[in-house]
Amino acid sequence: MLTQAAEDYLKSIYKLQEKGEKVSTGALAEYLDVKPASASGMIKKLKTMNLITYERSEGVTLTDAGSEIALEIIRHHRLLELYLNQALGVPWDGVHDEAEVLEHVISEEVEARMDAYLGYPTSDPHGSPIPDKNGVVQQTESIPMTELHSSQSCVVAEVSDDDSALLRHLGNFNLYPGTTFTVIDVAPFEGPFTIDIAGQEAVIGREVAKHIMVNNVKDT
Amino acid sequence: MLTQAAEDYLKSIYKLQEKGEKVSTGALAEYLDVKPASASGMIKKLKTMNLITYERSEGVTLTDAGSEIALEIIRHHRLLELYLNQALGVPWDGVHDEAEVLEHVISEEVEARMDAYLGYPTSDPHGSPIPDKNGVVQQTESIPMTELHSSQSCVVAEVSDDDSALLRHLGNFNLYPGTTFTVIDVAPFEGPFTIDIAGQEAVIGREVAKHIMVNNVKDT
DNA sequence: AAATTAATTTAGGCATACCTAAATTATATA
DNA sequence: TATATAATTTAGGTATGCCTAAATTAATTT
Numbered sequence: 001m002l003t004q005a006a007e008d009y010l011k012s013i014y015k016l017q018e019k020g021e022k023v024s025t026g027a028l029a030e031y032l033d034v035k036p037a038s039a040s041g042m043i044k045k046l047k048t049m050n051l052i053t054y055e056r057s058e059g060v061t062l063t064d065a066g067s068e069i070a071l072e073i074i075r076h077h078r079l080l081e082l083y084l085n086q087a088l089g090v091p092w093d094g095v096h097d098e099a100e101v102l103e104h105v106i107s108e109e110v111e112a113r114m115d116a117y118l119g120y121p122t123s124d125p126h127g128s129p130i131p132d133k134n135g136v137v138q139q140t141e142s143i144p145m146t147e148l149h150s151s152q153s154c155v156v157a158e159v160s161d162d163d164s165a166l167l168r169h170l171g172n173f174n175l176y177p178g179t180t181f182t183v184i185d186v187a188p189f190e191g192p193f194t195i196d197i198a199g200q201e202a203v204i205g206r207e208v209a210k211h212i213m214v215n216n217v218k219d220t
Numbered sequence: 221m222l223t224q225a226a227e228d229y230l231k232s233i234y235k236l237q238e239k240g241e242k243v244s245t246g247a248l249a250e251y252l253d254v255k256p257a258s259a260s261g262m263i264k265k266l267k268t269m270n271l272i273t274y275e276r277s278e279g280v281t282l283t284d285a286g287s288e289i290a291l292e293i294i295r296h297h298r299l300l301e302l303y304l305n306q307a308l309g310v311p312w313d314g315v316h317d318e319a320e321v322l323e324h325v326i327s328e329e330v331e332a333r334m335d336a337y338l339g340y341p342t343s344d345p346h347g348s349p350i351p352d353k354n355g356v357v358q359q360t361e362s363i364p365m366t367e368l369h370s371s372q373s374c375v376v377a378e379v380s381d382d383d384s385a386l387l388r389h390l391g392n393f394n395l396y397p398g399t400t401f402t403v404i405d406v407a408p409f410e411g412p413f414t415i416d417i418a419g420q421e422a423v424i425g426r427e428v429a430k431h432i433m434v435n436n437v438k439d440t
Numbered sequence: 441a442a443a444t445t446a447a448t449t450t451a452g453g454c455a456t457a458c459c460t461a462a463a464t465t466a467t468a469t470a
Numbered sequence: 471t472a473t474a475t476a477a478t479t480t481a482g483g484t485a486t487g488c489c490t491a492a493a494t495t496a497a498t499t500t
Contacts, residue, residue: 005487025448038488040449056448056496087307088333101325107318113308225457245478258458260479265456276466276478 004104007073008032009042010051013060014070023060071135076103076111078124078131081161083114085125092125092176093167126167127158127177127213142213145193146206153182154214166211173202175212182220224324227293228252229262230271233280234290242279291355296323296331298344298351301381303334305345312345312396313387346387347378347397347433362433365413366426373402374434386431393422395432402440 002010012031016023029039043060046052051066062070080099084090090098115121115133122138123129131137142157156179159170174197175181184201185194193204204212222230232251236243249259263280266272271286282290300319304310310318335341335353342358343349351357362377376399379390394417395401404421405414413424424432 003486026446034487035489036448037450037490041487044449084330088330088337090330090333094329098327098330102322105321105325109314110304110308110310110318113310117308223456246476254457255459256478257460257480261457264479 002069006042006046006051007069007104009039009046010062010066010070011073011077013052013062014067014074017060017062022058025060028060068135071131071137073103075131075133075135076106078128079111079114079118079121080106081124081126082118082121082130086118087114091168092171093164095125096161096164123158123177124161125177126161127156128161140215142215143217145204145209145212145214148183148186148193148214148217150183150186151220153180153216153218153220155180155216156212157215158213160211163211166208169208170212173197173200173204175204180216222289226262226266227289227324229259229266230282230286230290231293231297233272233282234287234294237280237282243281244279248280288355291351291357293323295351295353295355296326298348299331299334299338299341300326301344301346302338302341302350306338307334311388312391313384315345316381316384343378343397344381345397346381347376348381360435362435363437365424365429365432365434368403368406368413368434368437370403370406371440373400373436373438373440375400375436376432377435378433380431383431386428389428390432393417393420393424395424400436 009028009032012028013023016027016031021027025039025043026036028043029036032039043052043054046066047054050063051069052063053061077099080102081092081095084095084098085092120132121130122132129138129140140157145154148154156175156177158177159175160166170176179197181195181197183193184196187194190206192206193209195202195204229248229252232248233243236247236251241247245259245263246256248263249256252259263272263274266286267274270283271289272283273281297319300322301315304315304318305312340352341350342352349358349360360377365374368374376395376397378397379395380386390396399417401415401417403413404416407414410426412426413429415422415424
């Protein structure tokens, strides 16, 4: 059995790798809020377990075995987020922290039952895809809201899950995945977006907009 | 924050204390399947935290602060057992092991939501009382099934929760808490019990009967 | 090519929680 | 009372995972 820390490393490596970044010891340490030396030690350990490979130029790369575990943890996390939200009514800005600890201890049996209860869902409350039992991830193309222009409409696809203040803010505007909105105006010089959501007007700052991924963009 | 191990010690001390036994280092070690030296070390630690007192003659005693924590963990455990069984359909012989790890990581928020979902229940799937938020335990008087005589009827009050093979066995006879049955016959020389449950006849061995607590005993 | 800067690794420490084995302290029994 | 037995504690060792600080290696820049 892997330790919780090791699982967190694999999950983080997967996420960084997904972004297309080369996963250096330092980048990994920063992501995990840990000193580079600690990351270095864990990298050595995961390497001996054949869960990652490491080369100075390439950085860390997950092996197939490593990917499998990373995806399993991510699946646990996202399924838990959705379950806590749907079954227990935990607000979407609170599910991440809860899932962060439960993901390491939940059994396959309980997970399977939550999965069935939820009807084998494919995305979590923040719009992130939930890998299936075989680790297959359903990818969707989306673009950051910052690339939108005036009078374009779109659907919220995904938002960051780890900043609860941001999530509460988005929740106030009903900016959940699946919600449709139209850009009324984009202020010049990198200014904020004014949008229309179900008849309601809202102003969304640039920094916030960066964290909102959208799709189904249409000119109106 | 206490460690998981420390919480397990407090919980175990509470349970042993509840039985009226004097909680010696050795008894505690045996209960936790740990060497006496390990228990000795933890006792020292818990003592410095003022969660227990210790005297050679008396053994370990929980302080008020220690009791509070023990009851909180027990509440987590039993509420989780009931939730897993009711909300997710985990069979009653499987909930103990699941709860054993979750009890240490579940948040107060999630617990409160499970509690509300279940309608503020007072006993778990095995009939054990669930302490309320303030640590108040609703006590019920019950006697071991082994004290019953022929033609007495009774209601199952509580069964041990940690032996899954036993629980599966009892489940086969529908011997869940709340179930009524009548003793048809008690074989002589410490022999097995023949009982009637909803018209069905079943033979229950003495060793098994020891683990079944009953109440509402009536002569028929 | 040499020197500066950045990234990485090693070395040494801390805390938790477990273990075994030996020493100690109580409690019975003869 | 002295000895045997049982219970308990101490001492020393394991492993994990974190830390800081120093040493090393690689990549830039001059």
